[in-house]
Amino acid sequence: MLSSRTLRHVVLALAATLAVGCAPTLKVNVLQPARVNLGSARRLTVVQTEGRKGARDLVIDELLRQARGQGYFQTSDRSNEGIVVKVAGRSVQIVNAGNGPAQSPDEVGVRIDVNDWDAEARTEIIKGKDSKGNPTEQEKKFYEARTVVSVTAFTSTGRAVLAEQEYEMVARGADKSLALDNAARALVLRLLGDITPRYVTKYIRMDDDDKAQKPIIEVAEQGNVPRAITEMEGYVQGNPRNAAALYNLAVLLDASGKYQEALDLYTQAISLSSKDFYVDMKGECARRLADQQALAQ
Numbered sequence: 001m002l003s004s005r006t007l008r009h010v011v012l013a014l015a016a017t018l019a020v021g022c023a024p025t026l027k028v029n030v031l032q033p034a035r036v037n038l039g040s041a042r043r044l045t046v047v048q049t050e051g052r053k054g055a056r057d058l059v060i061d062e063l064l065r066q067a068r069g070q071g072y073f074q075t076s077d078r079s080n081e082g083i084v085v086k087v088a089g090r091s092v093q094i095v096n097a098g099n100g101p102a103q104s105p106d107e108v109g110v111r112i113d114v115n116d117w118d119a120e121a122r123t124e125i126i127k128g129k130d131s132k133g134n135p136t137e138q139e140k141k142f143y144e145a146r147t148v149v150s151v152t153a154f155t156s157t158g159r160a161v162l163a164e165q166e167y168e169m170v171a172r173g174a175d176k177s178l179a180l181d182n183a184a185r186a187l188v189l190r191l192l193g194d195i196t197p198r199y200v201t202k203y204i205r206m207d208d209d210d211k212a213q214k215p216i217i218e219v220a221e222q223g224n225v226p227r228a229i230t231e232m233e234g235y236v237q238g239n240p241r242n243a244a245a246l247y248n249l250a251v252l253l254d255a256s257g258k259y260q261e262a263l264d265l266y267t268q269a270i271s272l273s274s275k276d277f278y279v280d281m282k283g284e285c286a287r288r289l290a291d292q293q294a295l296a297q
Contacts, residue, residue, distance in 0.1 A: 024217050025203040026225070026255045032291050036161055036195045038153070039297035043107040044075045047083040047098075051114025051149075058180070059112055059149060062188040072196050085111050085152070090163055092154040103156040111152040115166070119145035119179040122172075142172050145179035147187055153195065167191055197295060202284065204251050205277055207244040220252060228252050243273035251281065259289035 044067060049056040060077050067075040083098035092109070103109050126138045147169050153162040169187040173179030206217055213235060220228035232249045239245050250265035266282035 024206045024208050024221055026206065026220060026251060028202050028204060028255045029199045030202055030288050030291070031197050031295060032200050033294045034193070034195050034197050036153070037294050037297070038108050038161055038195055039155075040295060041106050041108045041155070042073060043104070044073045044153075045103070045107055045109055046075075046077045046079050046112060047081075047103075047109045048085055048111040049079045049114070050112075052117050055114040055117040055147070055180075055184075056112065058184045059114070059188065062184050063110075063191070066185075066188050066192055070192065070196060083109075085109065085154070087111070087152050087160060087164055090160045092152065092158050092160050092163075094158075105156050107156060108161070109154050109156075111154075113150040113152075113164070114148075115150055116146060116148035116168075117180070119143045119173070119176040119183075121176075142174060143176045143179040144170065144172055145176070145183040146170050147180065147183040149187065151191060162195075202288075204254055204281055204284070206251050207247050207275070207278075210242065210244040213245060213248060217248065220255075225252055225255055229256065241272060243269045243275075243278075246272070247275075247278055247281075250285075254281070254285045254288070257292070259285055259292060263289065 044063075046060055046063065049060065056079070060079065064075045064077065067073045078098065078100055081098035081100045082096055083094070083100075084096035086093045086095050092111075120143065121141065122144045123139060123141050126140050128136050128138070130136050148166060150164045150166050151162050152160055152164050154160045167187050167190055169183045169190065171179055171183035171186055173182050206220070208214060208217055213232070216228050216231045216235065219231065229249070229252045232245065232252055236242070236245045236249055246265050247269035250262045250269060253259075253265065254262035262285050263282060266278065266285060270278050270282065
């Protein structure tokens with residue numbers, strides 16, 4: 001049985017949760033850096049490949065197809081232009097620039113080395129039961145592919161954001177070709193997952209304690225954030241010590257991607273109010289600013 005003190009804490013926690021659930025919020029989609037941050041680069045160019053030609057061609061085709069489908073990177077293949085790069089630690093040296101244009105600041109060069117690329121016939125026994133509940137065994141034949149590639153990705157300044165990073169994938173297929181296709185598809189998907197920023201949905205809580213701000217909040221909830229910012233700025237001018245107004249203006253700027261301006265207003269609001277969610281939303285805004293700065297490098 002819960003003690004009265006524990007029960008009180010549970011009730012307070014539940015009340016806080018319900019309060020958040022009823023509070024107005026703004027939904028925003030924010031771009032977050034991938035595990036391997038390529039900064040502001042939006043172009044991927046395969047400049048060199050090594051290993052079995054058929055495997056190299058399959059990986060390049062799959063990379064171009066998937067990147068095109070995701071829509072974040074522009075991708076191109078220049079692996080036939082004679083470009084040669086040498087990896088040394090976390091830097092890359094261009095040994096031969098080939099016969100095309102030089103790498104641009106918004107472009108990431110990619111070298112792909114195929115280390116292992118094969119598939120073997122396999123057999124497994126699948127156990128089950130028939131309609132009468134009797135045990136059954138069925139032999140299933142398939143091919144299992146193992147693919148291993150090393151990937152180096154580097155900036156125009158020669159910095160290797162990936163330096164001979166090994167990617168390994170095992171996949172099955174009804175025949176050898178299909179097994180290798182499946183492995184290549186999964187391998188490229190993992191690579192792109194490591195380097196492609198993604199949009200994440202966030203909800204920023206507003207403060208509706210001041211009823212006079214309700215019409216402005218409703219404008220923001222209907223999607224007209226620019227108009228809400230203008231109206232809230234006017235409200236703040238007439239009520240410069242109103243914590244909720246300062247906080248809500250911070251939220252509106254936060255939702256517009258103006259993170260530094262929002263942080264300043266969050267700080268002002270916190271100095272006037274002890275509401276915990278003010279601090280929480282400021283912390284999330286600070287993380288969004290850090291992500292924005294990382295993606296602008």
